[in-house]
Amino acid sequence: MNKKQKKMLARILIAAVMLAVLNVIPVAGPLRLALYLIDYLIIGYDILQKAGKGIWNRRVFDENFLMAVATVGAFALAIYSGSGDYNEAIAVMLFYQIGELFQSYAVGKSRKNISALMDIRPDYANVEENGRLVKVDPDEVGIGSVIVVQPGEKVPLDGVIIEGSSSLNTSALTGESLPRDAKAGDEIISGCINMSGVLKIRTTKEFGESTVSKILELVENSSSRKSKSEDFISKFARVYTPAVCYSALALAFLPPLVQMMTGAPADFSVWIYRALTFLVISCPCALVISIPLSFFAGIGGASREGILIKGSNYLETLSHAKYVVFDKTGTLTQGVFEVSGVHHNEIENAKILEYAALAECASSHPISKSLQKAYGREIDLSRVTDVEEIGGYGITARVDGKAIAIGNDKLMKKLGIPYYECHSVGTIAHMAIDGEYAGHIVISDIVKPHSKEAIAELKKSGVEKTVMLTGDAKRVAEQVAGSLGIDEVYSELLPADKVSKVEELLNVKHEKEKLAFVGDGINDAPVLTCADIGIAMGAMGSDAAIEAADVVLMDDDPLQIPKAIKISRKCIRIVYQNISFALIIKFACLALGAVGIANMWYAVFADVGVMILAILNAIRALRVHNL
Incomplete structure (x- = not known):
């Protein structure tokens, strides 16, 4: 009292x-x-x-x-x-x-x-000056400063870890109880609690622009947006x-x-x-x-779970969501390419991956990076010569003196090499060694572990239609949608096409039914704003998402979407x-x-x-x- x-x-x-x-x-x-x-x-x-x-x-x-x-x-x-x-x-x-x-x-x-749940505002920052630590107000710390965060302290500003490793408690931001590991080179956001090691961080934002400030401002302003009730x-x-x-x-x-x-x-x-x-x-x-x-309690309870709702008007709109439209990449899938299969001819899987990673070593394409990651060893550039990238086809190179060609089916046709069709879902990288077909590698955007469960929970909670929008090929899109139980899928869409498709869906639904669009908040701001309610997920540290969306999910777990709808309905x-x-x-x-x-x-x-x-x-x- x-x-x-x-x-x-x-x-x-x-x-x-x-x-x-x-x-x-x-x-x-x-x-x-x-x-x-x-x-x-x-x-x-x-x-x-x-x-x-x-x-x-x-x-x-x-x-x-x-x-x-x-x-x-x-x-x-x-x-x-x-x-x-x-x-x-x-x-x-x-x-x-x-x-x-x-x-x-x-x-x-x-x-x-x-x-207490949103007690993420740091009281001070330890700034390193001339070899000693000076305790200052976070508002006084400039971009590029080096700060030190001791075990048990809150991370005061967004930045990049330059020294040390630790486990971070992000529960106040994401609702996730499991700690996250962080090491040198990783980005780190304000509001986390450092649990173990000492971290040296180079700041990338001033306090007023940091994640913790954006979140606190969002929560404080939520009461000013009144619902119809x-x-x-x-x-x-x-x-x-x-x-x-x-x-x-x-x-x-x-x-x-x-x-x-x-x-x-x-x-x-x-x-x-x-x-x-x-x-x-x-x-x-x-x-x-x-x-x-x-409404105040509902918004507060949601924030406890890492779900930030910008006002009671959005909470009320979310409770009437009958259509949920997803952007595929980064929402239902991890948005990271991984090697999901290697189908060889007469050569070992490991050897195919080795030749592929070496041949692709000069490329910065996401597929090249996924091949190098699957190889898992340091690239010995001395083994690679005569690298040539053929736009829209693939790469040719010499590895250990062998002529390597890796790319799509068009490259195989161009080189006159017979190849096997692959019906696996994903991007297919065919490989030939010294003019002979050696096999192919399947590279996929991996579906998140809880995506299927999230779609089932949405339907259980009364959502009538789930829709997936993607720029991927039709075959890939339909396989992903089918495996998750999504009702409708629209593929090979440009960003502008996604806006048109959402507007089309808005026109066919009943006036009292609401349409929610779920995206990663980074490149789909126009779609987030044209939907009845825009939900950005995995938005921890993303200013664009916090600005564009009506509901911000700090974690990238798809199960947060049905949870947000259930909270609003309760x-x-x-x-x-x-x-x-x-x-x-x-x-x-x-x-x-x-x-x-x-x-x-x-x-x-x-x-x-x-x-x-x-x-x-x-x-x-x-x-x-x-x-």
């Missing part, structure tokens, strides 16, 4: 004890009224103050005004009737303040939980509160006037009491507080539950209050009780780990 909450708790306890004592000791007359007024002011002076300020600033219709009018009116009725029963006025204010304290504590606790509640409260105030006024005076006109005795005190009860019941706190809190369910529950109870109690069945005690439950239950339900949106 903070200082303000402790002060409120003390006021509640004093007022409650004083109310109990006043009901025991025999006090009558003006002294009784004075003691009850003191008790009332102890518990309610701030509400009266806020109501007065609201009237002065022409913001009359709020919960403070409703409570002030209702409780002051109850006091006035007790004085007018001469009953001396001031308990209800004080009890209503007392329970209202208990509800406010609970709400303040619950909101504060959920904010603290989220702050929040806008509805704001508009509803603006109309609802004046309406119930005027209804209470009508309830207080119209029935007695009708009684007078019909010759019956006008019972003003009964109808004014009902009107005051009506005002207490009508307070819209449960809706005004719990709906934004539900949050929206809670919002609808709170709206339905609060309105049903409110309107039922308003009707009972108007006909005199519900007294002030019912009113207290309808206001404070509903608010507490709605807040407790809203906080459930924080718990998303096992979805």
